[in-house]
Amino acid sequence: MIPFNRPALAGRELDYIKDALARSRVSGDGPYCRRSEALLREGLDTERVLLTTSCTHALEMSAMLLDLGPDDEVIVPSFTFVSTVNAYVLRGAKPVFADIRADTLNLDESRLDQLVTKRTKAIVPVHYAGVGCEMDAILDIATRAGASVVEDNAHGLFGTWRGKPLGTFGRLATQSFHETKNFSCGEGGALVVNDATLVERAEILREKGTNRSRFLRGQVDKYTWVDIGSSYVLSDVLGALLLAQLEAREAIQNRRRRVWERYAKELSAWAAARDVRLPLVPSHCEQTFHMFYLLLPNLERRTAFIEHLDARGVKAAFHYVPLHTSPMGRRFGGRAGDCPVTERVSDQLVRLPLYADLDEADQMKVIEAIHAFE
Numbered sequence: 001m002i003p004f005n006r007p008a009l010a011g012r013e014l015d016y017i018k019d020a021l022a023r024s025r026v027s028g029d030g031p032y033c034r035r036s037e038a039l040l041r042e043g044l045d046t047e048r049v050l051l052t053t054s055c056t057h058a059l060e061m062s063a064m065l066l067d068l069g070p071d072d073e074v075i076v077p078s079f080t081f082v083s084t085v086n087a088y089v090l091r092g093a094k095p096v097f098a099d100i101r102a103d104t105l106n107l108d109e110s111r112l113d114q115l116v117t118k119r120t121k122a123i124v125p126v127h128y129a130g131v132g133c134e135m136d137a138i139l140d141i142a143t144r145a146g147a148s149v150v151e152d153n154a155h156g157l158f159g160t161w162r163g164k165p166l167g168t169f170g171r172l173a174t175q176s177f178h179e180t181k182n183f184s185c186g187e188g189g190a191l192v193v194n195d196a197t198l199v200e201r202a203e204i205l206r207e208k209g210t211n212r213s214r215f216l217r218g219q220v221d222k223y224t225w226v227d228i229g230s231s232y233v234l235s236d237v238l239g240a241l242l243l244a245q246l247e248a249r250e251a252i253q254n255r256r257r258r259v260w261e262r263y264a265k266e267l268s269a270w271a272a273a274r275d276v277r278l279p280l281v282p283s284h285c286e287q288t289f290h291m292f293y294l295l296l297p298n299l300e301r302r303t304a305f306i307e308h309l310d311a312r313g314v315k316a317a318f319h320y321v322p323l324h325t326s327p328m329g330r331r332f333g334g335r336a337g338d339c340p341v342t343e344r345v346s347d348q349l350v351r352l353p354l355y356a357d358l359d360e361a362d363q364m365k366v367i368e369a370i371h372a373f374e
């Protein structure tokens, strides 16, 4: 069976993990976490990066940092992972579901104005598949609304939009190092803090509401409870795993690029002849090769396609189930028909196996299985 995803080892992971264990320093913010944060900060050219236990937790921190609560509205795409929305709902804020563009499957900036109200406090674009959202328009609407932008950049680490790194447009951005992401430590994430005024409080929220970070830097002689917060610090064992991956950035991205480009080349004629659409990457977007998806004509064809691949030993996956029509989304007023592109794409989309270790022979098996689908 060719799996949908396989976490790729880049080389030095086991050495670093052994070293972290040998130092008897495995809790958070140890040397490996520090070096990972430094690499991310340099790569993104930003104020501060704080490693977290997941992207979900980084999103939760963003909701706390922006003081979102009841009476506040947060505009989110319906076509996303549940955490993009749940983080704000947990604080009592109301999600307002936006539709996506039919071409990139990113937040449709042309419809945002209609969703803005006096209560809009945040807009959360997701750079789907690591292809940048139209950030000038989104930032402009947010500024006019007096709202903050939080980029959910779970797919987009080291991608750019008009030459600027994804994750550096909003006041805050979040990253994921979950097993399925380009760079992984199993479960992990980061909060990217682009607004210097939010850094100190972000450190506090991540450290259970204490000023322990200042204590560790010798800035106070004891630490104490100063705010709300939770336990969002990543262990240094996972930091060691992550550092090995981040140091192999070029190799990992090149391998994923080769896989992505081979799919695009080998499938374009097949897709064009069958009304199947391949991913669109606008020329001003440098993508991350996070995923390769196909849009089949309809749900029936998509189901048959996944079964066809499964019978030939290839695991393909689909996502996302629209959030606005989910049981929870309906409680916030979501109705079928509110986000027509999301509803259609959710029935059509299928993701092909894509991981750094997918070798040419196995990938050709996937491609041949696809070619055999009529």
Ligand SMILES: Cc1ncc(COP(=O)(O)O)c(C=O)c1O
Pocket (backbone or CB within 6 Å): 054, 055, 056, 057, 080, 081, 083, 084, 126, 152, 154, 155, 175, 176, 177, 178, 188, 189
């Ligand atoms: C767009 C998006 N946001 C957030 C997350 C949550 O990431 P994590 O598993 O690191 O919490 C995911 C995970 O797949 C995602 O795809």
